Amino acid sequence: MSFRTTSWRRSSLSSRCTEQGAGVTMRRSEFLRAVDTEFQARASSLVNDLGLSALRGRTALEALADGTPPREIWLALCVEMDVPENRRHGVGRLEPRGH
Known part of the structure; x- marks a missing residue:
């Protein structure tokens, strides 16, 4: 079961949460996608x-x-779980749509 179906994801937390700084922005939806992709069954x-x-x-x-x-949380989770550096940055983003 994907953690995306858990009640916490459907909470009133804004899906527009972003981090500005050093040119990095991570939306809550990108955080959720990154966690789901990296940790799969353990994500929830x-x-x-x-x-x-x-x-x-x-x-x-x-x-x-x-x-x-969300970006700060993602990086803290990566450190705690020993996620390799090359899998920490730019994750959770969808590929750009073609025209």
């Missing part, structure tokens, strides 16, 4: 249950609810 439990050291022990879900930028 990681987002809901794993306390992230870089986020003062908060889970990704708690950090999203507190307004933490």
Whole structure:
């Protein structure tokens, strides 16, 4: 079961959350896609249950609810789960549509 069907994703959190800075923006939808792609079956439990050291022990879900930028949460999750550097940046984005 994909974590995308869990109740936290359907919450009132804005899907327009973005992080500005250093030319990097990550929407909440991109964060969700990145987590789902990288962690597959474990995605839901990681987002809901794993306390992230870089986020003062908060889970990704708690950090999203507190307004933490999705990119910051994604990078904290990557560090905690030892995701290789080459799989951390630019993930979650869809390919541009052709004209």
